[in-house]
Amino acid sequence: xxxxxxxxxxxxxxxxxxxxxxxxxxxxxxxxxxxxxxxxxxxxxxxxxxxxxxxxxxxxxxxxxxxxxxxxxxxxxxxxxxxxxxxxxxxxxxxxxxxxxxxxxxxxxxxxxxxxxxxxxxxxxxxxxxxxxxxxxxxxxxxxxxxxxxxxxxxxxxxxxxxxxxxxxxxxxxxxxxxxxxxxx
Numbered sequence: 001x002x003x004x005x006x007x008x009x010x011x012x013x014x015x016x017x018x019x020x021x022x023x024x025x026x027x028x029x030x031x032x033x034x035x036x037x038x039x040x041x042x043x044x045x046x047x048x049x050x051x052x053x054x055x056x057x058x059x060x061x062x063x064x065x066x067x068x069x070x071x072x073x074x075x076x077x078x079x080x081x082x083x084x085x086x087x088x089x090x091x092x093x094x095x096x097x098x099x100x101x102x103x104x105x106x107x108x109x110x111x112x113x114x115x116x117x118x119x120x121x122x123x124x125x126x127x128x129x130x131x132x133x134x135x136x137x138x139x140x141x142x143x144x145x146x147x148x149x150x151x152x153x154x155x156x157x158x159x160x161x162x163x164x165x166x167x168x169x170x171x172x173x174x175x176x177x178x179x180x181x182x183x184x185x
Contacts, residue, residue, distance in 0.1 A: 001054055004030050006061030008087035015052040016075040024055060024119065024149060028171055032147070033058055035169065036115070039145070040064050043114035046107075046139070048100055048130065053080035055117050060089045068113075069095045070103040100130055108137035116140060119149040128157040131179070135160035146179040 001013045004026060024032070032055075033040075040059055045067040047056030053076075056067040067089075069080050077097040084090040096103040100120070116134060120126040127148050134140055145166070148156070152175050159165070159179065167178040 001052065002026060003054075003058055003061050003087060004033065006058070006063065008057065008061040008089060011087050013052055013054050013057065013083045013086070014079050015054075016073060016079050028174070029054065029058060031169070031171075032176055033062060036145075036147075037062060039115065044068075044111065046070070046113045046116040048103075048116060048118040049120045049126075050080055051076050051119065053083050053095075055119070056093070057083055057087055057089060059115070059117075060092050061087065064115075065092065067093050068107065069093060070098065070100060072097065072099040100126065101133065104130070104133045104137055104139065107139055112141045112144065113139055114141055114144050116144070116146045117149070118146065122151050122154065125154075125157070127154075128159075131156070131163065132160050135163065140181065142181055142183075144180065148177045148179065149174060150177065151175075 001015055003009055003011045041063040042065045045059040045064040047069045050069040050071045053069050056069050060067050071077055080095050084093050118130055152173055162182050163179055164182050166180050169176045
């Protein structure tokens with residue numbers, strides 16, 4: 001796994017040992033970032049269920065101002081710190097080694113995010129609950145985007161009031177769902 005573009009381009013990243021994380025492949029990561037590249041400049045990014053931190057690091061490398069990384073696994077947090085040091089992006093990062101509920105609660109009141117990426121364990125179906133907390137704690141800007149990585153067959157059980165699915169990008173085995181707030185005219 002590596003950083004694809006930007007100031008940390010071509011630098012390799014380490015991944016946590018074991019089966020606890022599932023890094024986004026370089027091909028899928030490149031496709032995702034080609035779709036969002038124009039929205040990354042000077043934004044605040046949240047990498048929820050961050051694993052190795054590869055998505056948030058890519059966002060920082062491509063122009064995000066700040067990224068908060070959240071993962072409850074100690075080995076994942078160790079990898080995130082190592083990858084941030086290696087890419088020299090640590091000064092733009094904050095790492096929270098908590099489960100997503102506690103981390104989102106702690107982020108309440110600390111400012112909103114322009115973009116939130118979440119890649120929860122596929123089998124645990126945590127997407128709807130995480131979206132509810134993001135909504136309840138007002139963590140997403142009005143024009144912000146939540147991107148969820150899930151299995152190709154996966155579904156969002158329910159969206160918080162005022163949130164809509166804006167787009168889906170389907171790959172061979174998984175997909176990205178882009179969610180935003182409804183605009184009131």
